[in-house]
Amino acid sequence: xxxxLTVKRREPLLNRLPVISHYRKSTGLQRGMLVAGLxxxxxxxxxxxxAPVLSPYGFAERFDTQQPPSxxxxxxxxxxxxxxxxxxxxxxxxxxxxxxxxxxxxxxxGVAVGLFSGYFGGWADRILVVVADAVYAFPTLLLAIxxxxxxxxxxxxxxxxxxSAGISITVVFIxxxxxxxxxxxxxxxxxxxxxxxxxxxxxxxxxxSRHIFKNATRTLPLIFTLNxxxxxxxxxxxxxxxxxxxxxxxxxWGYDLNHALSDTTAGIWWTGVFPGxxxxxxxxxxxxxxxxxxxxxxxxxxxxxxxxxxxxxDAPAGDSTVQDKVTA
Amino acid sequence: MSYPADELGKFDDGGDLPTPPGARETVLSIEHLKVTFxxxxxxxxxxxxxxxxxxxxxxxxxxGESGSGKTxxxxxxxxxxxxxxxxxxxxxxxxxxxxxxxxxxxxxIRGQEVAMVFQxxxxxxxxxxxxxxxxxxxxxxxxxxxxxEARLRAIEALRKVGIxxxxxxxDYYPHQFSGGQKxxxxxxxxxxxxxxxxxxDEPTTALDVTVQAEILELLRDLRDTYGTSIVLITHNMGVVxxxxxxxxxxYEGKVVEEAxxxxxxxxxQQDYTKRLLAAVPHLGRNSASARATVRAHLDQEVLVExxxxxIEYPGRLGTPAFRxxxxxxxxxxxxxxxxxxGESGSGKTxxxxxxxxxxxxxxxxxxxxxxxxxxxxxxxxxxLRRDIGFVFQDPAASFNPHLSIGECxxxxxxxxxxxxxxETEKRVAELLxxxxxxxxxxxxxxxxxxxxxxxxxxxxxxxxxxxxLLIADEPTSALDVSVQAKVLELFKQIQAEFGFAALFISHDxxxxxxxxxxxxxxxxxxxxxxxxxxxxxxxxxxAYTKRLLASLPVPDPVEQAKRRxxxxxLLHS
Numbered sequence: 001x002x003x004x005l006t007v008k009r010r011e012p013l014l015n016r017l018p019v020i021s022h023y024r025k026s027t028g029l030q031r032g033m034l035v036a037g038l039x040x041x042x043x044x045x046x047x048x049x050x051a052p053v054l055s056p057y058g059f060a061e062r063f064d065t066q067q068p069p070s071x072x073x074x075x076x077x078x079x080x081x082x083x084x085x086x087x088x089x090x091x092x093x094x095x096x097x098x099x100x101x102x103x104x105x106x107x108x109x110g111v112a113v114g115l116f117s118g119y120f121g122g123w124a125d126r127i128l129v130v131v132a133d134a135v136y137a138f139p140t141l142l143l144a145i146x147x148x149x150x151x152x153x154x155x156x157x158x159x160x161x162x163x164s165a166g167i168s169i170t171v172v173f174i175x176x177x178x179x180x181x182x183x184x185x186x187x188x189x190x191x192x193x194x195x196x197x198x199x200x201x202x203x204x205x206x207x208x209s210r211h212i213f214k215n216a217t218r219t220l221p222l223i224f225t226l227n228x229x230x231x232x233x234x235x236x237x238x239x240x241x242x243x244x245x246x247x248x249x250x251x252x253w254g255y256d257l258n259h260a261l262s263d264t265t266a267g268i269w270w271t272g273v274f275p276g277x278x279x280x281x282x283x284x285x286x287x288x289x290x291x292x293x294x295x296x297x298x299x300x301x302x303x304x305x306x307x308x309x310x311x312x313x314d315a316p317a318g319d320s321t322v323q324d325k326v327t328a
Numbered sequence: 329m330s331y332p333a334d335e336l337g338k339f340d341d342g343g344d345l346p347t348p349p350g351a352r353e354t355v356l357s358i359e360h361l362k363v364t365f366x367x368x369x370x371x372x373x374x375x376x377x378x379x380x381x382x383x384x385x386x387x388x389x390x391x392g393e394s395g396s397g398k399t400x401x402x403x404x405x406x407x408x409x410x411x412x413x414x415x416x417x418x419x420x421x422x423x424x425x426x427x428x429x430x431x432x433x434x435x436x437i438r439g440q441e442v443a444m445v446f447q448x449x450x451x452x453x454x455x456x457x458x459x460x461x462x463x464x465x466x467x468x469x470x471x472x473x474x475x476x477e478a479r480l481r482a483i484e485a486l487r488k489v490g491i492x493x494x495x496x497x498x499d500y501y502p503h504q505f506s507g508g509q510k511x512x513x514x515x516x517x518x519x520x521x522x523x524x525x526x527x528x529d530e531p532t533t534a535l536d537v538t539v540q541a542e543i544l545e546l547l548r549d550l551r552d553t554y555g556t557s558i559v560l561i562t563h564n565m566g567v568v569x570x571x572x573x574x575x576x577x578x579y580e581g582k583v584v585e586e587a588x589x590x591x592x593x594x595x596x597q598q599d600y601t602k603r604l605l606a607a608v609p610h611l612g613r614n615s616a617s618a619r620a621t622v623r624a625h626l627d628q629e630v631l632v633e634x635x636x637x638x639i640e641y642p643g644r645l646g647t648p649a650f651r652x653x654x655x656x657x658x659x660x661x662x663x664x665x666x667x668x669x670g671e672s673g674s675g676k677t678x679x680x681x682x683x684x685x686x687x688x689x690x691x692x693x694x695x696x697x698x699x700x701x702x703x704x705x706x707x708x709x710x711x712l713r714r715d716i717g718f719v720f721q722d723p724a725a726s727f728n729p730h731l732s733i734g735e736c737x738x739x740x741x742x743x744x745x746x747x748x749x750x751e752t753e754k755r756v757a758e759l760l761x762x763x764x765x766x767x768x769x770x771x772x773x774x775x776x777x778x779x780x781x782x783x784x785x786x787x788x789x790x791x792x793x794x795x796x797l798l799i800a801d802e803p804t805s806a807l808d809v810s811v812q813a814k815v816l817e818l819f820k821q822i823q824a825e826f827g828f829a830a831l832f833i834s835h836d837x838x839x840x841x842x843x844x845x846x847x848x849x850x851x852x853x854x855x856x857x858x859x860x861x862x863x864x865x866x867x868x869x870x871a872y873t874k875r876l877l878a879s880l881p882v883p884d885p886v887e888q889a890k891r892r893x894x895x896x897x898l899l900h901s
Binding site for chain 2: 192195199200201206214
């Protein structure tokens with residue numbers, strides 16, 4: 001048949017990148033959600049990158065305490081004398097670093113362990129599943145607190161604090177990646193193309209790296225965005241409870257919220273509202289991106305333009321193609 | 329030239345149809361139906377200006393290959409289109425246009441006027457309700473029926489479709505029925521409200537041949553006894569020849585040809601229909617072992633030798649192991665094509681997978697290239713793998729979607745041979761040429777190829793190392809008839825050229841007949857008969873083989889009518 005004519009070429013690399021391909025597929029409300037999420041996340045990333053330029057003061061600079069918003073301090077100062085605006089801006093950097101550390105660590109470990117466990121099975125797999133389930137059963141924050149105490153004794157410097165927060169979150173996230181990758185690996189192991197590699201005599205390592213890995217990791221961008229927002233919340237929770245990073249080492253929204261607690265009764269709103277808003281918007285942005293990607297990945301949830309609205313470029317030629325193929 | 333619009337119009341007015349529209353009462357009349365789907369890659373016209381009518385007590389078959397729009401047409405009759413579809417034209421059922429009625433009216437039409445029989449009976453029934461409840465559900469939805477009366481009518485419906493002991497079995501759950509019986513229950517549910525029209529979408533595709541014959545018999549009885557009209561959607565020309573009064577051939581959303589069944593099979597008018605009919609494998613024609621009297625290749629090296637082979641799957645806790653292959657003995661010599669036939673669950677795939685080392689054997693002896701599979705170790709068997717090629721059933725799933733066709737075909741070479749990149753590339757090009765694919769296809773990705781092209785590439789991969797033995801597990805079952813014919817032709821040609829031995833596994837007797845010199849028939853894990861292909865097919869000795877062959881509908885209404893009578897005689901004797 002004339003299949004050579006109907007075959008579509010592969011899209012250029014740019015259009016196959018996760019977020020961009022999702023944007024191209026989206027329409028209507030779903031596109032609105034995705035764009036809103038992307039804008040919020042973009043602002044978050046830009047602020048983190050440009051923190052030294054954007055913030056009027058350093059995160060550890062002290063001024064008169066509890067000043068209301070003024071031209072010198074746009075969002076006022078805290079009970080500790082820190083400038084709220086600068087703390088919020090510098091806080092994005094801390095949050096981003098923790099996300100990177102936490103998610104990168106958990107992706108690497110979770111994917112590797114999930115691949116091996118799912119492909120080889122056996123008793124090692126069973127033990128790993130039990131451990132993962134046990135970690136799941138723990139309250140996330142409690143586990144993170146235990147880890148943070150174990151790693152750094154509770155309070156620490158910038159790097160130590162970020163690493164301890166990151167690793168605490170990692171411990172919570174590894175089981176998620178492990179489970180997703182393991183389930184995908186088990187499913188793919190029974191797929192004919194993996195069996196066909198087995199029949200060819202490909203060694204296990206080759207099958208895992210060449211045939212399973214790429215196919216099993218397609219859902220990762222989605223878990224990544226959802227986990228990123230959860231990482232922010234866990235970090236803020238740790239800070240709020242006093243297990244975070246010291247205010248002199250880095251700005252951290254959870255710590256600021258904790259210290260704003262006593263201010264609320266005194267009618268000082270600015271110390272709590274701004275860090276709180278920062279947390280909400282950052283989490284909202286990442287969640288919107290993640291949820292839209294989830295919906296767009298699933299053909300059943302994806303909304304499409306109504307049929308008949310997009311012009312058909314080859315409509316007039318439609319009648320003749322049947323004849324061509326019948327007689328071909 | 330394009331015939332659909334004007335030529336079909338003439339065709340309609342020509343009066344050589346058994347039921348010209350409007351001249352007689354019609355149960356269903358579709359006028360200028362168009363259905364368009366919105367997809368990621370723009371709009372797709374699934375049905376394009378289709379018009380057809382169905383008379384009372386008539387079986388209209390809509391045939392076509394995948395993507396021809398036959399299923400979409402059928403679903404439109406019941407108003408069951410996806411949200412992404414828009415339709416125009418008219419589907420008239422007793423004066424109501426299904427496309428424009430209110431949801432409440434549509435609900436009235438469904439069940440009372442039209443009922444549907446689905447392809448896969450095990451998913452069409454809800455596993456947590458008894459079949460009686462499910463049949464009565466339609467009755468309850470269409471009026472106040474007492475519990476007792478609903479039950480009586482469900483029993484009546486089950487009796488109509490030939491379920492034995494319906495008073496008791498009305499309370500059974502779907503899993504207590506076999507596949508064919510489940511399809512009977514689905515038909516019973518369709519009958520419960522005495523719908524005048526049944527739309528059957530591939531009603532026998534998921535069933536084995538012997539069961540298919542029974543269901544076709546049942547559908548014919550319903551038509552004869554109750555005057556039910558049937559719209560039969562199928563790709564199987566044998567089924568069409570067996571059951572249909574009139575045939576509509578669809579291609580790419582358009583009606584290509586419409587005629588009564590005998591005329592269509594005897595003298596097809598359009599080129600497409602002619603090619604379609606020519607591609608259908610016909611038992612006894614074009615047999616690979618037509619004039620053979622003794623088994624060939626016996627002087628050659630024996631590649632596979634099974635002696636009293638046992639393969640069991642472990643049962644769940646407390647249940648005994650399931651014996652998939654039971655005391656099977658056979659040999660495959662170098663250069664021989666061994667055809668293994670059997671229905672689902674007969675163990676044919678298990679044997680193929682065991683030879684490739686994908687399943688473990690439990691007992692007896694299976695020697696593959698001299699290696700005893702009973703003491704299988706991946707490490708010691710790996711060197712032998714280069715001499716075994718494997719072609720899987722579903723060409724879409726047997727390629728890694730992230731690798732190009734060239735990379736996939738090169739995979740065995742990279743694993744077993746140390747060749748330079750340029751040499752590998754050259755070999756891949758040779759292989760693609762051998763299976764009649766253009767060299768340029770090496771850079772394409774599997775999803776960019778059609779089903780038949782993918783199966784050719786799959787063959788190229790299996791042949792990459794010049795194996796002594798090729799195992800092909802239902803290699804053409806997932807393909808359309810016309811594509812299947814081409815792939816079979818290629819397979820035959822390449823086998824003659826390369827001279828490898830092959831184990832060809834299929835449920836389709838006609839397909840095996842085209843390729844295999846020597847044929848084995850499996851039934852419930854036992855090898856009931858083996859012999860020269862043409863002799864097994866032409867003059868079977870075992871009772872099961874006889875029944876299997878008699879159940880196979882041939883794509884010729886006249887011949888099929890004779891075979892049907894012979895089949896009935898065989899069942900009653």
